[in-house]
Amino acid sequence: MTAPDDPPMIDRDLLESGMAQPEASVELVRPSREQAEEAVRTLIAWAGDDPTREGLLETPARVARAWEEFFAGYGMDPEEVLRKTFEETDGYDEMVTVRDIRLESHCEHHLVPIVGRAHVAYLPDRRVVGLSKLARVVEIFAKRMQIQEKLTVQIADSIDRVLAPKGVAVVIEAAHECMTTRGVRKHESMTVTSRMTGEFRSNPATRREFLAMIGHR
Numbered sequence: 001m002t003a004p005d006d007p008p009m010i011d012r013d014l015l016e017s018g019m020a021q022p023e024a025s026v027e028l029v030r031p032s033r034e035q036a037e038e039a040v041r042t043l044i045a046w047a048g049d050d051p052t053r054e055g056l057l058e059t060p061a062r063v064a065r066a067w068e069e070f071f072a073g074y075g076m077d078p079e080e081v082l083r084k085t086f087e088e089t090d091g092y093d094e095m096v097t098v099r100d101i102r103l104e105s106h107c108e109h110h111l112v113p114i115v116g117r118a119h120v121a122y123l124p125d126r127r128v129v130g131l132s133k134l135a136r137v138v139e140i141f142a143k144r145m146q147i148q149e150k151l152t153v154q155i156a157d158s159i160d161r162v163l164a165p166k167g168v169a170v171v172i173e174a175a176h177e178c179m180t181t182r183g184v185r186k187h188e189s190m191t192v193t194s195r196m197t198g199e200f201r202s203n204p205a206t207r208r209e210f211l212a213m214i215g216h217r
């Protein structure tokens with residue numbers, strides 16, 4: 001039996017499967033699919049409806065499947081995706097920018113959608129990465145429970161770590177449904193976050209060039 005003051009345990013299988021973020025430090029025991037569906041039935045009843053009526057009978061299973069999509073990013077390794085690079089670039093050393101990457105995430109406070117766009121740029125140092133991989137990295141971190149600031153940093157820093165470029169810039173513009181459909185209900189509000197590393201941080205001209213590329217006012 002575990003003594004009450006033992007250090008918290010991390011479920012190793014869960015960590016290795018990638019379903020837990022590495023910074024997790026509390027006990028993580030992954031419930032079964034059936035337990036997850038039961039939790040949905042509980043929420044339906046708590047909201048005031050009858051989970052046994054025909055229209056809602058399959059809802060717990062559908063919600064579980066939807067969550068597998070919404071949170072698929074726990075099972076994926078963004079650094080693995082970035083590891084395949086190309087060095088035959090004929091000396092290309094200007095900025096590479098992929099802008100307007102559609103972003104769909106969920107806020108970790110209310111578990112409701114965050115929807116917007118991400119713009120990702122880097123200044124290559126000899127090697128470049130497949131363009132789709134930048135969008136894949138956005139996708140992997142977005143498909144987790146997030147706050148926009150952390151999402152922005154995670155995308156930029158993973159590219160920085162794996163590609164070791166001269167700099168990385170990430171800007172995210174997004175609407176948070178927890179601010180639009182509930183709570184303060186500010187329908188038009190957009191949250192803009194950015195993370196700049198290397199030359200994007202140290203050189204105002206590089207930063208300006210990037211902001212012009214993504215059409216920032």
Ligand SMILES: Nc1nc2c(ncn2[C@@H]2O[C@H](COP(=O)(O)OP(=O)(O)OP(=O)(O)O)[C@@H](O)[C@H]2O)c(=O)[nH]1
Binds near residue numbers: 107146149178179184
């Ligand atoms: N910094 C940050 N805050 C977020 C993000 N997504 C949602 N939030 C905020 O998280 C906060 C949670 O505040 P709480 O006071 O604990 O929760 P709440 O009572 O539901 O707050 P209200 O939304 O103001 O009704 C709210 O201010 C949300 O707007 C995010 O990506 N980054």
Ligand SMILES: [Zn+2]
Binds near residue numbers: 178
């Ligand atoms: Zn929220």
